[in-house]
Amino acid sequence: MQKNLQTAVIGAGLMGHGIALTLARAGQYVRISDPTEEARASVAQRISDSLKTLGEDEGAITKILKRIEICSAIETAVHDADFVFEAAPEKMDLKRAIFAEIEQHAPQGAVLASNTSVMPITQIMGELRHKARALGTHWWNPPHMIPLVEVVSTDWTDPKCADAMMALLTDAGKTPVRVNKDVPGFIGNRLQHALWREAVSLVENGICDAEAVDTVIKSSFGRRLAVLGPLENADLVGTDLTLDIHENVLFDLERRDAPSPYLAQLVEEGRLGMKSGEGFRKWTAQEADDVRARVAQHLTRLEGILP
Ligand SMILES: NC(=O)c1ccc[n+]([C@@H]2O[C@H](COP(=O)([O-])OP(=O)(O)OC[C@H]3O[C@@H](n4cnc5c(N)ncnc54)[C@H](O)[C@@H]3O)[C@@H](O)[C@H]2O)c1
Numbered sequence: 458m459q460k461n462l463q464t465a466v467i468g469a470g471l472m473g474h475g476i477a478l479t480l481a482r483a484g485q486y487v488r489i490s491d492p493t494e495e496a497r498a499s500v501a502q503r504i505s506d507s508l509k510t511l512g513e514d515e516g517a518i519t520k521i522l523k524r525i526e527i528c529s530a531i532e533t534a535v536h537d538a539d540f541v542f543e544a545a546p547e548k549m550d551l552k553r554a555i556f557a558e559i560e561q562h563a564p565q566g567a568v569l570a571s572n573t574s575v576m577p578i579t580q581i582m583g584e585l586r587h588k589a590r591a592l593g594t595h596w597w598n599p600p601h602m603i604p605l606v607e608v609v610s611t612d613w614t615d616p617k618c619a620d621a622m623m624a625l626l627t628d629a630g631k632t633p634v635r636v637n638k639d640v641p642g643f644i645g646n647r648l649q650h651a652l653w654r655e656a657v658s659l660v661e662n663g664i665c666d667a668e669a670v671d672t673v674i675k676s677s678f679g680r681r682l683a684v685l686g687p688l689e690n691a692d693l694v695g696t697d698l699t700l701d702i703h704e705n706v707l708f709d710l711e712r713r714d715a716p717s718p719y720l721a722q723l724v725e726e727g728r729l730g731m732k733s734g735e736g737f738r739k740w741t742a743q744e745a746d747d748v749r750a751r752v753a754q755h756l757t758r759l760e761g762i763l764p
Pocket residue numbers: 467468469470471472473490491492493496543544545546547548551555572573574575595596597598
């Protein structure tokens with residue numbers, strides 16, 4: 458893979474800082490833009506802290522930071538970019554306006570990607586003049602630690618642009634996966650939220666409490682999920698057993714096609730989770746910090762264990 462390519466990251470928040478450091482660490486140049494003074498002022502320190510978590514020393518961090526330029530204007534960030542990653546807030550109108558501006562200033566050959574979590578790429582980039590270079594790259598949080606990036610093609614995405622993006626991400630140490638149809642939630646969030654729908658339903662229907670749901674997952678199939686996907690598991694136990702289980706349980710699983718009223722009520726009551734001190738469960742600030750530290754420590758350890 459060619460090095461010293463010019464990349465642009467639009468939005469220097471949680472995802473943008475991690476995408477930028479991943480690309481710079483892989484030997485590419487990055488211009489990262491954000492209209493917010495606070496985000497621009499803090500992004501170098503946040504990147505440095507994340508690189509430390511990844512085990513980089515001061516010398517390496519200085520070299521990586523030299524590859525990253527911080528800008529306020531989208532035009533400056535994208536004017537000579539080969540690849541553009543948009544990581545601005547999850548608002549359709551904002552993303553559409555950002556891509557109109559990107560297209561105005563980026564080279565015609567640049568591949569343009571949105572990091573939207575669930576919104577259709579077709580809708581975000583439907584107004585572009587050159588839609589063949591538009592696609593989705595759904596990175597996962599923290600983007601510098603979770604290997605997966607879903608590369609989403611629309612009906613009009615040129616396969617060569619998707620190939621180029623796959624190559625760039627692979628070279629940067631990511632595990633890109635192609636999503637061939639632009640469906641809401643792509644692959645990962647469809648799977649994740651199918652599980653969350655059932656998890657909420659179990660609590661809502663008094664079958665168990667929230668702690669029991671989390672304990673069951675963490676102490677059972679959650680343990681093997683990182684090395685055994687569900688379809689590998691179905692082949693491992695046999696598709697015949699899988700069919701028998703589905704015949705006896707699927708009829709009773711949650712199947713509503715809208716969010717749970719129980720979840721809506723939590724939000725209405727201001728029980729927003731760790732940030733408000735209570736969601737499905739009560740959380741002290743210390744308990745919330747402990748969870749974040751536990752996740753970071755676990756992901757760091759996994760880096761050394763998993764292929
Ligand atoms: N946080 C996650 O876990 C996660 C995971 C996967 C995907 N995403 C998606 O990534 C995107 C970014 O999420 P985030 O968590 O980094 O949000 P964030 O709020 O941390 O960062 C967004 C940044 O965009 C900046 N911004 C606002 N308007 C802008 C503009 N016009 N141009 C450029 N930058 C602008 C903000 O100042 C902010 O710094 C969203 O689409 C989100 O859905 C988030």
